[in-house]
Amino acid sequence: MSETIIQMKEVNKWFGDFQVLKDINLDVKEKQKIVVCGPSGSGKSTLIRCINRLEEHQKGQIIVDGNELSEKTKDIEKIRAEVGMVFQQFNLFPHLSILDNCTLAPIWVKKTPKKQAEELAMKQLEQVQIADQAAKFPGQLSGGQQQRAALARALCMEPKIMLFDEPTSALDPEMIKEVLDAMVNLAKAGMTMIVVTHEMGFAKEVADEVVFMDEGMIVERAKTKDFFANPKNERTKLFLSQIL
Amino acid sequence: MININVLKPTSANFQTYLYIGSGLIFISIFDVILRSFFNINFSNSLPGILNFFLPLIIGLVGFQMIRLEYSGNRIVDKINQSVNNNTFNAGLTLLIIFLTLLIIPPASNWMIFEATISGDTKEACVATEGACWTYIKVWFRRFMYGMYPNDFHWRINTAFIFLIGFAFVGYFMRGKLKNYITFYYAILYPIIAFLIINFLISGGSFGLEWVETNAWGGLSLTFIVSFFGLIFCFPLGMILALGRRSELPVIRYISIGYIEFWRGVPLITVLFMSSVMFPMFLPSDAFVDKLIRVIAAIILFEAAYVAEVIRGGLQALPRGQYDAAKSLGMGYWKMQIFVILPQALKLVIPGIANTFLALVKDTPLIFVVGLSEVVGMLQMAKTNPKWLGYAMEGYIFASILFWAICYAMSRYSQYLELKYKTER
Numbered sequence: 001m002s003e004t005i006i007q008m009k010e011v012n013k014w015f016g017d018f019q020v021l022k023d024i025n026l027d028v029k030e031k032q033k034i035v036v037c038g039p040s041g042s043g044k045s046t047l048i049r050c051i052n053r054l055e056e057h058q059k060g061q062i063i064v065d066g067n068e069l070s071e072k073t074k075d076i077e078k079i080r081a082e083v084g085m086v087f088q089q090f091n092l093f094p095h096l097s098i099l100d101n102c103t104l105a106p107i108w109v110k111k112t113p114k115k116q117a118e119e120l121a122m123k124q125l126e127q128v129q130i131a132d133q134a135a136k137f138p139g140q141l142s143g144g145q146q147q148r149a150a151l152a153r154a155l156c157m158e159p160k161i162m163l164f165d166e167p168t169s170a171l172d173p174e175m176i177k178e179v180l181d182a183m184v185n186l187a188k189a190g191m192t193m194i195v196v197t198h199e200m201g202f203a204k205e206v207a208d209e210v211v212f213m214d215e216g217m218i219v220e221r222a223k224t225k226d227f228f229a230n231p232k233n234e235r236t237k238l239f240l241s242q243i244l
Numbered sequence: 245m246i247n248i249n250v251l252k253p254t255s256a257n258f259q260t261y262l263y264i265g266s267g268l269i270f271i272s273i274f275d276v277i278l279r280s281f282f283n284i285n286f287s288n289s290l291p292g293i294l295n296f297f298l299p300l301i302i303g304l305v306g307f308q309m310i311r312l313e314y315s316g317n318r319i320v321d322k323i324n325q326s327v328n329n330n331t332f333n334a335g336l337t338l339l340i341i342f343l344t345l346l347i348i349p350p351a352s353n354w355m356i357f358e359a360t361i362s363g364d365t366k367e368a369c370v371a372t373e374g375a376c377w378t379y380i381k382v383w384f385r386r387f388m389y390g391m392y393p394n395d396f397h398w399r400i401n402t403a404f405i406f407l408i409g410f411a412f413v414g415y416f417m418r419g420k421l422k423n424y425i426t427f428y429y430a431i432l433y434p435i436i437a438f439l440i441i442n443f444l445i446s447g448g449s450f451g452l453e454w455v456e457t458n459a460w461g462g463l464s465l466t467f468i469v470s471f472f473g474l475i476f477c478f479p480l481g482m483i484l485a486l487g488r489r490s491e492l493p494v495i496r497y498i499s500i501g502y503i504e505f506w507r508g509v510p511l512i513t514v515l516f517m518s519s520v521m522f523p524m525f526l527p528s529d530a531f532v533d534k535l536i537r538v539i540a541a542i543i544l545f546e547a548a549y550v551a552e553v554i555r556g557g558l559q560a561l562p563r564g565q566y567d568a569a570k571s572l573g574m575g576y577w578k579m580q581i582f583v584i585l586p587q588a589l590k591l592v593i594p595g596i597a598n599t600f601l602a603l604v605k606d607t608p609l610i611f612v613v614g615l616s617e618v619v620g621m622l623q624m625a626k627t628n629p630k631w632l633g634y635a636m637e638g639y640i641f642a643s644i645l646f647w648a649i650c651y652a653m654s655r656y657s658q659y660l661e662l663k664y665k666t667e668r
């Protein structure tokens with residue numbers, strides 16, 4: 001198989017006295033799709049926020065695309081530009097139109113010419129089927145449309161890796177599908193994805209592997225089929241019985 | 245005990261009650277008009293206190309008689325809902341109407357009908373009881389231009405016309421030039437403004453005679469001080485606000501120290517220091533103009549307030565905005581300039597307007613260092629032996645000026661709020 005793009009070794013993180021991540025070891029290969037699940041407070045979000053250093057880990061090693069993340073990392077912006085992220089609360093910039101949301105970073109971070117950036121943005125917006133909303137402001141869109149716009153915005157940076165932090169948890173049920181569909185399309189296009197989600201249907205459909213976390217530790221990691229068919233750990237079984 | 249229910253209308257007899265009630269209200273207002281405008285009092289024969297309160301009592305009875313929850317008449321319903329929903333509110337309504345009616349005649353008499361504006365000396369005003377606008381007329385140029393030589397007033401006028409003209413340049417910037425609009429207003433415009441004022445008002449070159457800043461004054465000085473105060477305290481405040489939230493301890497503590505220091509001292513002492521103490525620390529041959537020192541002091545002082553207002557806006561932004569900007573690979577400055585500040589500044593427009601209005605109204609304090617803007621000139625004029633006794637006219641004039649300036653600024657800030665409003 002292809003080469004490893006994210007490598008986490010013995011990663012530990014504390015919030016004050018509380019240890020959120022305990023000895024996390026995780027390798028992700030290129031084009032792999034990984035779903036991270038687990039009860040709330042288990043450290044899933046913190047784990048993926050460490051990958052683009054929105055959170056700093058205190059012990060261990062994180063290597064993203066050959067660059068180690070630490071205080072010494074000089075061009076953290078460069079690494080972040082290669083790692084796209086979609087948030088639970090969309091986090092679109094409310095003072096900019098959808099199109100400007102999508103072109104802001106390409107123009108100012110990647111120095112793409114404005115015209116080119118706009119073409120790319122329109123292409124991405126078409127992919128998620130909201131090209132007709134490009135001139136509107138985030139506040140005028142529905143939750144599902146906003147989340148798809150946020151996805152398009154991240155993709156406009158042409159990232160190598162996409163991180164999803166519970167992308168459907170803040171949505172009304174009827175809007176979840178449109179966002180998941182966009183994510184499935186992205187997965188089929190061959191993106192490397194790490195998705196924190198409770199949508200087990202999505203996990204079954206696209207994930208190569210599922211990681212189950214509890215109390216800051218990776219309890220179980222298995223191929224998707226095995227994970228759902230015969231989970232090994234007791235904690236995993238309990239979780240699955242509650243969620244399915 | 246009077247049975248108050250007699251005064252309560254029902255839907256059956258409401259038509260009658262409405263006629264009687266509104267008639268009573270009309271009589272009560274008419275009585276006050278007669279009393280205040282024509283000095284006629286029909287109820288003179290009644291005992292003093294009853295005579296005094298008679299219109300109020302009649303009006304209240306009238307309001308009581310038209311108070312019905314739903315009458316079917318749109319105007320009456322509106323009145324009942326907004327000003328007549330209980331006796332207390334009806335009383336307040338009547339009192340406000342009465343007070344207005346009582347104040348109008350003496351005020352308008354003093355300000356307009358019995359006022360004088362003719363003549364050039366105090367003698368023109370001696371004969372009348374009303375306001376002496378002659379005083380304002382004679383001193384008008386002083387109030388506008390201070391002790392600036394009369395022959396050169398055109399220089400100040402031209403300078404202000406240029407300043408206003410250059411302020412509108414941004415409006416005509418189109419296409420590619422539009423990218424430089426912030427640069428123009430933040431950096432170029434202040435420099436242009438300084439040059440205009442330096443060469444035109446201060447003079448000393450191009451054949452224009454030099455006028456020292458001690459002679460500057462009046463409203464034009466108010467404008468100059470406020471103008472430079474506003475355009476420089478804003479960026480400084482912005483940097484301080486960011487500094488106070490910085491993750492670097494040195495920058496953070498410097499910002500906190502600066503803000504807490506300048507907020508803790510009164511402006512009047514700062515001005516005094518800038519004028520008296522500051523030169524002592526300079527080498528004897530160095531010289532910084534007094535006006536520049538004073539403006540610098542005001543900028544440093546107000547920046548601390550602006551910083552705290554902006555910090556309020558920064559704190560109101562959800563953390564997700566920072567996360568999103570960072571995750572797109574933006575560095576600190578790109579994130580602040582394109583994502584954080586535009587939103588934060590929009591939130592704090594009312595607060596900034598507040599601070600700016602306060603700054604404009606603080607400018608009279610520069611009298612402590614011997615600079616006389618419009619209120620300072622007023623003080624000077626009112627103590628002039630030839631014009632003793634007309635302080636009131638002067639203060640009213642100054643109040644109108646300041647109110648007009650501040651109201652214009654307030655309206656502008658409301659316009660900006662609307663312009664940058666987007667749904668969240």
